[in-house]
Amino acid sequence: MLTYTPPESRSPAPTREKPWLLLLLAFAWLWPGIFSRDLWNPAEPAVFTAVEAFLNGAAAWLPTVLDQPYFNVSPVYVWVAALFERLLSPWAADAYSAARFASVLFTAVGLLCCGSAGFRFLGRHQGRSVALILIGCTGLITMAHFLGGQSVVFAALGMCLYGFSLAQTRVIMAALMLGGGWALLSVSAGLLLPAALMLAALGLLAHPQWQFKRYYLTLVGAFAFALPMMLVYPFALFKTDAAAFAVWLHHYAFGAFGGTQSFQTAFSLPYYLKNLLWFAFPAWPLAIWTATRMQLSRQRWGVLALVWLAAATVLLTFSPHRYQDHLVWLLPPLALLGAAQLDGLRRGAAAFINWFGIMAFGLFAVFLWLGFFAMNYGWPAKLAERSYYFSPYYIPDINIMPMLVAVSFTPVWLWAITRKHIRGRQAVTNWAAGVTLVWALMMTLFLPWLDAAKSHAPVVRQMEASLPAGLKTALAEGASCVSVDAGAATARIVWQQYGTLKLRVNDASCAYRLVQQPKGSAIPDGWHLLWEGARPRNKTEGFALLEKAV
Structure with a gap:
């Protein structure tokens, strides 16, 4: 007797794809740049100082830097970074590297959630495509490997996307993921971004594709879970530090838009459109391809992506701050759209993307290898001269382990292409493999060179090495002291991290004074210059050690 088997019940066709290759690629992409380097500007020194302050007993709900509230990083990020530092430092990693594990964790959560949403919305294999598109977006690199709170935002956005994808099958989990994502966004990006996504979720009810009972229940559960959770942070902050709560409410409650007393807007759309070209490539051209191939309004995921993009674009358009990392708000829906018709991409378009990637990343890799030989062996001479110009504090250093990693990445990429x-x-x-290759080469072959240029450690060591032996002894014994202005936050942070001198804040009795000012600035009356320095090619930030005139 013949029977009919519905398509949903049929066994999936066999595939030659190997999921472990995606895991290997993601692993190779996540870890370069986490280890063996100092804190890099602009955010890492302050964020790590906030982590250390928390470990030393500062308030849990209020990140602080030099005893001042620091609202530029989520307390959730500080907690996780502190946990990793406590667990892993110093036996498994140095303190800086251990703290960066928080960025790795939140980025991995974001990739997993977005990939799982792609699987739920688009079908088997497409979840991997979503993750690969995200790994290929260069805008995701810095937030995944540097200390900073944007990785928390990415994880929260991934949770929201995954929550939407579960609404048709698993209501409770969908509500928890969606509501949890909104709550995490509220404490990492301000209240306006989650409010916009909440309105977008309600707006989906107007479309027939989202008018089903399970989605109604998901929304009820998500709001019931998210709204109390979103009140936890402001309530805890108010109870522990009412003055800090007032500062947050008046100036930071709405994230990039300010607070109740400093709310502001501007027209920033041209800036974000220009930076989207590189930040979200290849997600945005693949998303456009999908939009030309099918009617997105007929697909549940298509309607969601369009509404999400519209809500995030409105916020970016009127954002008063032009901060390229905010483009991460667009990445999950763009990657979802990009993966939808990836298998239907015309062979010519696929060949162009492949050829462009091979040429761009191949030439970049060759340049990095040439740069490595130039800065360590002096050949090619012209390139060696430029490498010294941009990083004069670099001392040639060849470490066998980074070399082995760099050498292993190159043939793997050649095999892939x-x-x-x-x-x-x-x-x-x-x-994605090309992005991983270039990033890995930069964070192995070029890491000491970059560290010497981007870290403040060489500047601090240079200043302390220039001190006369007698002055070093006097400072060590407490017979003399060095004062620093309370407002010189960078100087206080970097000397705390890399220096041996104990600076005193606003101590007028000290005969020496460390000032933060551009190199070559005028010296105040009553003082004369002992030393001045700055990071290479930095014309806006410098340091000077002054001695009081007798």
């Missing part, structure tokens, strides 16, 4: 029958998914995989 020489595969035949390149289609859309293979082209995106090769693109």
